[in-house]
Amino acid sequence: MTIKTPRVSTTALAALAAGVMSLAAPSAQAAWTLNMTPGISAMSREIYSLHMLMFWWCVGIAIVVFGFMIFSMVHFRKSKGAVADQHFLHSNRIEIIWTLVPVLILISMAVPAARVLVQTEDPVATELSIRVTGYQWKWGYEYLDTGVTILSTLSRDSNRARQLGSGIDPNSVPNYLLSVDHPLVVPAGVKVRVLITAQDVIHSWWVPALAIKKDAIPGFINEAWFDIDADKTGTYRGQCAELCGRDHGFMPIVLEVKSKQDFDLWLKKQQDALKQPAVTPSETTTTTTTTSQATTPATHVSAG
Ligand SMILES: [Cu+2]
Numbered sequence: 222m223t224i225k226t227p228r229v230s231t232t233a234l235a236a237l238a239a240g241v242m243s244l245a246a247p248s249a250q251a252a253w254t255l256n257m258t259p260g261i262s263a264m265s266r267e268i269y270s271l272h273m274l275m276f277w278w279c280v281g282i283a284i285v286v287f288g289f290m291i292f293s294m295v296h297f298r299k300s301k302g303a304v305a306d307q308h309f310l311h312s313n314r315i316e317i318i319w320t321l322v323p324v325l326i327l328i329s330m331a332v333p334a335a336r337v338l339v340q341t342e343d344p345v346a347t348e349l350s351i352r353v354t355g356y357q358w359k360w361g362y363e364y365l366d367t368g369v370t371i372l373s374t375l376s377r378d379s380n381r382a383r384q385l386g387s388g389i390d391p392n393s394v395p396n397y398l399l400s401v402d403h404p405l406v407v408p409a410g411v412k413v414r415v416l417i418t419a420q421d422v423i424h425s426w427w428v429p430a431l432a433i434k435k436d437a438i439p440g441f442i443n444e445a446w447f448d449i450d451a452d453k454t455g456t457y458r459g460q461c462a463e464l465c466g467r468d469h470g471f472m473p474i475v476l477e478v479k480s481k482q483d484f485d486l487w488l489k490k491q492q493d494a495l496k497q498p499a500v501t502p503s504e505t506t507t508t509t510t511t512t513s514q515a516t517t518p519a520t521h522v523s524a525g
Contacts, residue, residue, distance in 0.1 A: 258429050261453035261478070264341060264446075265432035271337050278330060344446040347414035351405070355417075355424030355437035355461065358468035362405045365416075369491045375471045376400040383471065399458045404475035408484035410451035417443040422466060428459035428474055436463060454478045 259269040297303035354361040362371040375383075379398050382389040391397045407413055417426050419437040426445075427434040435443045459474035479487060 257432075260432050261430045261457065262432075262447050262449050264448065265430065267337050267340065268432040271333055274333060275330060278326065282326070341445070344412075344414045344444050347412045347446055349408065349411055350414045350416060351407070353405075353415050353417045353426050353437065355419035355421075355426065355465065355472075357421050357466050358461075358472040360401075360405070360426070360461075360472060360474060361420075364488065367488060367492060368495055369488060371403045371405060373401045373403050373405060373475070375473060376402055380471070396458065398471060399460070399473045399475070401473055401475045404456070404477040406477045406479060406484065406487055407447075407449065408481045409449040409454050409478050410481055411484075412446060412448040414444065414446045417445065423463050424461045424465045424472070425463035426459070426474065427462035428457060428476055430457040430459075430476070434462055449478050451480070454480055454483075 257269055257272050259266050350365040352361075352363040352365060354363070359375070360373040362373060364370070375398070376396075378394045379396075379400055381387055382391050382394045382397060415426070415433070415435075417435045417437045418441060419439045421439060423439070424437040425434060426437055431447045431449075433445045433447060435445050437443070455478055457476040457478065459476070461469055461472045461474070463469075465472075
């Protein structure tokens with residue numbers, strides 16, 4: 222007993238010290254992003270500001286209400302000889318005040334919230350439309366009127382590491398479960414409309430940097446839009462935010478934001494690739510049939 226007790230407390234102390242040290246380390250603190258991100262567009266910043274406004278309203282209300290409660294409980298406690306006030310219970314003035322104050326608070330919250338909500342639902346004057354389709358368990362992106370489509374699946378590294386008994390340390394995989402084979406490429410400084418739907422079950426397309434989280438429902442099309450700041454090119458990540466089945470955790474979203482010029486070049490390249498008579502399976506078959514008399518079909522097929 223006497224040996225065990227100090228051993229446990231030493232372990233606990235060591236754990237506590239490690240915890241405190243990790244909290245104090247700047248790198249660990251950087252990972253502690255508990256709040257929403259202000260995002261990469263004017264709209265996401267609007268939503269962030271609205272969120273902060275509501276947050277500070279809640280903090281203020283909590284301080285006033287709990288402060289009043291705690292003060293009353295301590296100051297007017299029975300042990301100090303406090304007696305319940307009978308007049309306070311039916312005071313018209315106080316009842317009017319505690320009805321009016323919350324009404325005013327609610328109005329002051331509803332007005333900016335409604336303004337932002339109307340803005341988020343206004344996809345007019347968009348230059349580009351992308352249809353986002355959720356599948357079990359990947360995302361499909363179609364650049365409308367361009368013929369370009371992308372199927373975005375969990376990256377090979379993450380997929381291998383996630384397998385039971387893979388023996389791969391997930392910490393060794395960069396952006397584990399947050400990387401894909403083909404990211405969604407979008408232009409910065411262009412108003413883009415996304416039409417979100419699903420093929421099988423309900424998914425949800427969530428990209429925190431855009432402040433967009435919309436359900437993808439089979440048979441329905443949900444609309445959202447974004448206009449990324451011209452200087453915010455780079456890679457941003459999101460996830461499916463609706464429990465959609467066994468592999469729900471394995472259908473991340475990766476957004477590659479390019480400048481308008483780079484995006485146009487990329488799109489053109491994709492379209493050119495579509496136009497090119499690539500070596501298609503049907504072509505291989507033709508080659509195979511024409512050369513079948515030369516008794517070399519096997520090599521042709523494998524080469525194709
Ligand atoms: Cu999903």
